[in-house]
Structures are given as structure tokens and as C-alpha cells.
Amino acid sequence: MPAEYATFGLAPAMRAGAVLTGGDYEAHRDFVDFVVDGRPLLHRLSDLDAVSPLASDIPPAIFTAQVRGLLLETGAPLPGGRYVLYGCPECEDLACGAVTAVIARDGDDYVWRDFAWQTDDTADLELNGYHGIGPFRFHGAEYRAALGALLDGGAPASRRRVLLIGARVAVLAKLAAALRTIGIGADITRDATGVPTEELRQYGAVAFGRAVTEEERAAVRRSFEDAGLDVAHVDGLAPIVPLLVAQIEQALDRxxxxxxxxxxxxxxxxxxxxxxxxxxxxxxxxxxxxxxxxxxxxxxxxxxxxxxxxxxxxxxxxxxxxxxxxxxxxxxxxxxxxxx
Known part of the structure; x- marks a missing residue:
């Protein structure tokens, strides 16, 4: 491959939610990240708390529109042919700041260039440009295949739901409330036997309290195995809600x-x-x-x-x-x- 080309791919990523001291929280977001030359593009941008526009929790029509925009099938949303690559994970408002770049066609190739931090319609490359990042030239076939797969049903499936199993109902209720606050659904039960496969499929993780016996844990695992589902299992370290939230976030990382x-x-x-x-x-x-x-x-x-x-x-x-x-x-x- 000529040295001027970079490889292009996509990979699941997340913005980890958190329950913070003082009652504040950060929202959980699942999204698809851009992988350039085998490395997530987001990792090249210092320590940026942001998500791509390809998030699992946006409506399908908007998700599709974002993909078609990156394929240049629709006009650029910002002046100068600029597209948003990463935005605020809480509100996605341009005023909060976003990483943008010019996306253009050069023959059959796609080129990403002039990366910048932008808070309004105009990008100041001299003041806020990401100097040293890009330009990246991608083979058209590879680029279209990666993004096209998202249009063919490959959009990220959101399994941001957790099944909580334990003896301390008060702790489980607080944990479920905390998870819902940051955008993760949670249900509480002691027995998953006989639950329909369609219901089990919505869970990305199962969390066990310390009082749950090994026999009970094994029964729950069998329920998911019999349904042909592979989910993460979390053994709660202690009845501390922020700690349990962190354990579940770790388990949900795909x-x-x-x-x-x-x-x-x-x-x-x-x-x-x-x-x-x-x-x-x-x-x-x-x-x-x-x-x-x-x-x-x-x-x-x-x-x-x-x-x-x-x-x-x-x-x-x-x-x-x-x-x-x-x-x-x-x-x-x-x-x-x-x-x-």
C-alpha cells in the first residue's frame, strides 16, 4: 500500500458513565469510533471527553443520516465542507465544542484534513487546529465498505441493560436508580429461570450481590447459556453503589x-x-x-x-x-x- 494511504475502520467504543460524589453524574454513551491505521482516532486527540456522531442511542434515521454524510452522499453540515467527528457526550451541542474536519473526495479516495476544535460555525485553524493530525487519505473501497456495513444493519446494538441479582433489596434499588440516572437500564430479580429468550437478549451484563450463592449464580448462567446468549457477569465487590456502577461499566465495555x-x-x-x-x-x-x-x-x-x-x-x-x-x-x- 502506498505510504500516503491510511487504513480506515470502525470499532465499538463507549463513554463511561459515572456516579460522582455530591450527587453529580456523567452519562453512559455507546458509539462507533473511527480507527485510523489500527488506532482509535479519539486517542490521538489528547484527553478528549467526546463521542462520535455514530452513537447507539440516537434514532435510526439520524444515525443513517450521519453515515450518509460521512460518505458524502449529503451536503456538509458546517461551512467549508466540515463534518463533526466528535462532540459533547452530554448534549451534542456545537457550543460545547466539537472536533471537525474537512471530508472531501479525490478521485475514488476520501480525504480527511484540517482537523480543528470548533465551538461555532467557523473553524479557526491557526488558533484551534489540530496540527500534526492528518491529512488522512483512505482507499474509497475500504472506506465505503466500513461505513456501508452500518447501513446494512451493522449499527451498534445497544445492550445497556443490566440484570441485578442479590439479597439486599435496598442496595439493589439504589444501584438500579443510579444506573438509570446515567443511562443504563436495570432490572432486579432473584431467578432468571424460564425468562423468554427475547427478554434475556436485552441484557448486556448480569450483576450478582455478595450474598448470592454459587448455586444461584450457576442457575442464572445456565439460563443465558440455554438461550445462546453471551453476557458479562459481575461479582459485586461490596454494597457500595458507585463502586458497583464502575464494575458494571467495566463489564459493558465492548x-x-x-x-x-x-x-x-x-x-x-x-x-x-x-x-x-x-x-x-x-x-x-x-x-x-x-x-x-x-x-x-x-x-x-x-x-x-x-x-x-x-x-x-x-x-x-x-x-x-x-x-x-x-x-x-x-x-x-x-x-x-x-x-x-
Missing amino acids: APAQQRRLTGLAATDGAAYVEVTSRCRVRLTAHRLDRLYRTHTSEVFDGVLEPGRHRIALDSKAVKGEAFLVARTSGSVLVEAVTR
Whole structure:
């Protein structure tokens, strides 16, 4: 392949939702990301909290219109032949900022160039251009095949629904409410036996409370296996709602492992070890239970990390007793119990 060409592909991605301290939250979004030369384009754009226009929760007609726009079958939505590649995950308003680029045809090829951060109809390339990114030239056949597959029924299926199984109804109710707040549906049950396959198919994960026996877990797994469904299973670490939300977000992540930004987390009572594949902001939150079974939450780190493995010292008070650590980037979540 000539050096001037880049490969083009698509891959499932998500913007991880979160229940934050103080009652705030961040919405969960599933979307399709653009993969250029084997790497998600979003990862090239520093630490950007954004989603592509190809999201699973937009109406089918709008999704189709977005795909046809990228194929240049419709006119550009912004002056100068510019298209939105990534926008605000909460409201998708251009005023919040968006990554745009010119998409043009050159013979049979498609070219993406002049990437910029844009907050109104006009892009200032000198002030807000992404210098050093692009231009990218894609073979027309490869480009059309990837996007065309979305028009042929390959749009991302939204399985943002979780089946919650446990003994502590109050905790499950709070967890279900928290999940619904960030855009993840949740149902509570103790027995999935006999549930129709069509109902089971809507779930992307099953979460078990600590009091659920192994026999009960096995019965639930068999129900999904008998229906020919492969879902993620979450063993709840502790009855701490933000922690359980993070575990479920981790389970719902469908992005290929090689295309994730946050790839490793280990935690001891003295340090956390975090591995990232590209420069990004990482937030570490510690959750713990004291001897009276009360919950405590501490924000232990919030900063930008370069690619590689990092050691981050932890305050022993923040991880005293039975403790757990949650690591977050804008698109990934990892959860680990703190070891001694």
C-alpha cells in the first residue's frame, strides 16, 4: 500500500458513565469510533471527553443520516465542507465544542484534513487546529465498505441493560436508580429461570450481590447459556453503589482490548499501578468499608499520565480496611480490590 494511504475502520467504543460524589453524574454513551491505521482516532486527540456522531442511542434515521454524510452522499453540515467527528457526550451541542474536519473526495479516495476544535460555525485553524493530525487519505473501497456495513444493519446494538441479582433489596434499588440516572437500564430479580429468550437478549451484563450463592449464580448462567446468549457477569465487590456502577461499566465495555486507553490497574495498601496506552487524564477513587460497615470515598489522584505504567502512592487512610480502587478515563473504567 502506498505510504500516503491510511487504513480506515470502525470499532465499538463507549463513554463511561459515572456516579460522582455530591450527587453529580456523567452519562453512559455507546458509539462507533473511527480507527485510523489500527488506532482509535479519539486517542490521538489528547484527553478528549467526546463521542462520535455514530452513537447507539440516537434514532435510526439520524444515525443513517450521519453515515450518509460521512460518505458524502449529503451536503456538509458546517461551512467549508466540515463534518463533526466528535462532540459533547452530554448534549451534542456545537457550543460545547466539537472536533471537525474537512471530508472531501479525490478521485475514488476520501480525504480527511484540517482537523480543528470548533465551538461555532467557523473553524479557526491557526488558533484551534489540530496540527500534526492528518491529512488522512483512505482507499474509497475500504472506506465505503466500513461505513456501508452500518447501513446494512451493522449499527451498534445497544445492550445497556443490566440484570441485578442479590439479597439486599435496598442496595439493589439504589444501584438500579443510579444506573438509570446515567443511562443504563436495570432490572432486579432473584431467578432468571424460564425468562423468554427475547427478554434475556436485552441484557448486556448480569450483576450478582455478595450474598448470592454459587448455586444461584450457576442457575442464572445456565439460563443465558440455554438461550445462546453471551453476557458479562459481575461479582459485586461490596454494597457500595458507585463502586458497583464502575464494575458494571467495566463489564459493558465492548471495545477491543488492543484499542483501549486504560489497560491495567493493580492496587496495594501503599500504591496503585496504572497502565495507559496514550496520554490521558486518569482519576483514581478509593472506596472502603470500615469496621462498622460504613462506606467512605476518597479521590486519591486526578492527573494526566503519559503512555506506560505508572506507580501512584496511596494514602494508607484512604484504603484502610476492606478497600477498592476505581480508575477512570473518559472511555474506560477498571476496578480492583486493594491487596495487602
